[in-house]
Amino acid sequence: MTDTPATGALAASVRRDDSLTPEMVRALLHADHTDPFAVLGMHADSGSVTIRVLQPGASRVRVQERRSGEIVAELPRMHAEGLFAGRLGLEAPFDYRLEVMRGEQIEVIEDPYAFGPVLGELDIHLLAEGRHLQLYRVLGAHPRVHEGVAGVSFAVWAPNARRVSLVGDFNDWDGRRHVLRRRQEIGIWEIFIPGLAAGALYKYEILGPDGHRLPLKADPVAFAAQRPPETASRVHGLVHHEWQDAAWMKTRAERDLRAEPMSIYEVHLGSWRRELGEGGRYLTYRELAEQLVPYVKELGFTHIELMPVSEYPFDGSWGYQPTGMYAATSRFGEPEDLAYLIDRCHQAGIGVLIDWVPGHFPADPHGLGLFDGTHLYEHADPRQGFHQDWNTLIYNYGRNEVRNFLVANALFWLDQYHIDGLRVDAVASMLYLDYSRNAGEWVPNRYGGRENLEAIDFLKETNELVFGSFPGATTIAEESTAWPAVSRPTYAGGLGFGFKWNMGWMHDTLEFVRHDPVYRRHHYHQLTFGLVYAFSENFVLPLSHDEVVHGKGSLIGKQPGDRWQRFASLRSYYGFMFTHPGKKLLFMGAELAQEREWNHDRGLDWHLLDDDLHRGVQRLIRDLNHLYAADPALHRLDCEAEGFEWIEASDPDNTVLAYVRRAEAGGLPTVIVCNFTPIVRRGYRLGVPVAGRYRERLNTDGADYGGSNVGNGGGIETEAVAWHGRQQSLCLTLPPLATLVLTAEP
Secondary structure, three states: OOOOOOOOOOOOOEEEOOOOOHHHHHHHHOOOOOOHHHOOEEEEEOOEEEEEEEOOOOOEEEEEEOOOOOEEEEOOEEEOOOEEEEEEOOOOOOOEEEEEEEOOEEEEEOOHHHOOOOOOHHHHHHHHHOOOOOHHHOOEEEEEEEOOEEEEEEEEEOOOOOEEEEEEOOOOOOOOOOEOEEEOOOOEEEEEEEOOOOOOEEEEEEEOOOOOEOOOEOOOOOOOEOOOOOOOEEOOOOOOOOOOOHHHHHHHHOOOHHHOOOEEEEEOOOOOOEEHHHOOEEOOHHHHHHHHHHHHHHHOOOEEEEOOOEEOOOHHHOOOOOOEEEEEOHHHOOHHHHHHHHHHHHHOOOEEEEEEOOOOEOOOOOOOOOOOOOOOOEOOOHHHHEEOOOOEEOEOOOOHHHHHHHHHHHHHHHHHOOOOEEEEOOHHHHHEOOOOOOOOOOOOOOOOOOEOHHHHHHHHHHHHHHHHHOOOOEEEEOOOOOOOOOOOOHHHOOOOOOEEEOHHHHHHHHHHHHOOOOOHHHHOHHHHOHHHHOOOOOEEEEEOHHHHOOOOOOOHHHOOOOHHHHHHHHHHHHHHHHHOOOEEEEEOOHHHOOOOOOOOOOOOOHHHHHOHHHHHHHHHHHHHHHHHHHOHHHOOOOOOHHHEEEEEOOOOOOOEEEEEEOOOOOOOOEEEEEEOOOOOEEEEEEEEOOOOEEEEEEEOOOHHHOOOOOOOOOEEEOEOOOEOOEOEEEEEEEOOOEEEEEEEOO
16 A cells, blocks of 8 residues: 555644653553653644554554544654654644554544543542532543544543553453543543444453552443443443433422332342243343333332342342442343333332442452452451451442442432432441451441441431432331431431331241241230331331242241141231331232242242132232222321221230221221131120221132131121220121221211
């Protein structure tokens, strides 16, 4: 191929750049220069313009004038490995492109080192303070137009790194070609890559402070990633979705969830249902929108809770060991597809909660651990920075930038995906420095105590910002201890969560139903004890995934007796749960009375619905949900003592208990009676608050549910017989292993 001479008005003479020292050349070729932007690119100096370009593998580099495309000069090759530099006989800088030849291929590109910084002064200020609540708008990879050219900007926090390079499928994963600019004042590295588009794969190649090259790191603020087991980040940018949920968002802002029905269907997206006709593959987000949403709507759940959807490498962690906190997992589609699923939920009147995991992160080499060669995100001391139970790393909540990373992530999901709330995982492990540790294995706080003061501050700040910035959104703590005021506002001395999982209720009641009815009388207190503290927090009653794995058996598997008794016992337990004070949560499959433990590698056993007893449990859950939502007495004062009154809490011999629920103090009562033995109890007298007819709203022993259909003929009148300290009473027939719901008619 013949040389083409420089042409056009800017055609310039060119000579070798003698200012490059051997040390500078070596540093550039080994990607070890501390400030490549000071050397590479165009620089005006002493009445001439110098252009230096590093293009490994190139045989020739020529400079074009950007607007006209005319050749200005061919740069002398300074080193065989692809370093080109020339001093042009021009006095003023100009806009240029590079014509790069590799073999017989010629490519015209923009020079990344011709572009100025992307981060603005306000961003720098907020990031330095650890107060950039929308850091996801500046960190990560963002397709944008910068200085009139389309491309992608990258920014990553790595303050102790000696060098950070962007590597990807667009530069042959060569760390020499795109070394980032260091913003010295905040330890953030950035670069703008012109011409790059969404979908490109990338990671960061980082030299630690000792010059050691680390394993390639995924972007902590990536918005998309390769599908596991591959681990690269994908250029995507923020979510682009035309939301159709304005009506939902408006009404959400006006609600008080404490007084609303809240029945949550907890879902693991990878195992709710599989596409059996295609090798058992996952359903996509969009397929789930078409199948899951109407199913949940039909069953009457008010919310779906998604087990973690942040990107995670290991299927067996179920998402609770995330490496991409800002990236929706690619297992089920693109970020926009997840947004579509959430949008469809909202249009159907269903709220969406996600499990959020700020308590720990895995030590996978591409993740956050030793991110810049130092303990950046995690504590250096393993007594503070390593979870012995899960072999994971613990965030350093006392570091401003780390706290900012996590707080902004919580807000990101609410902002970008319209999430209605965050169920915060493993809160107890965050609150206690000695969590699951023996003496000598933990470091006390500055007062000598076991409370993690930095984690407490972080949780309070997150909750304040969620409630202050997103009206109607909520947070829910999975907190398994007696830490006080978890769901009380921070201004009242609480942690600021909207709700707390009632782990004590769950453990006690599941332990109760395991016992043969003959022996349940000895464990009666396990049903009643929860009311001692039921209104100390805003509680959710959880029957979560944790109760149907790791050898614990399924919910139906916990019930004793023959097949009929097991199903009846489960139905009575569900009746007790849905009428007990507190919001409700059921893990998927509970509504089917699935016999086997949950397995994340399989879909639910939908074939069970061919069986009358399994189908009856599903019908019961549907009817309980609809009754719970329709009767204000069952939800309006879920979190207030005024909405509950015992009638019978001291009949262990019959293993019967009864209570009243009200929508307001002095309001019409809804009466609940539970018989946890397989004996029909006829003529069971129960004192009630008001005289009149009580309609039998629900009977878990109904024939539609697979029961024996023993009951009270749809309703019963009171008698003027004093009982249970009340002037009026009912003479009831209590079905075996059943819960009755009776409503006083006005």
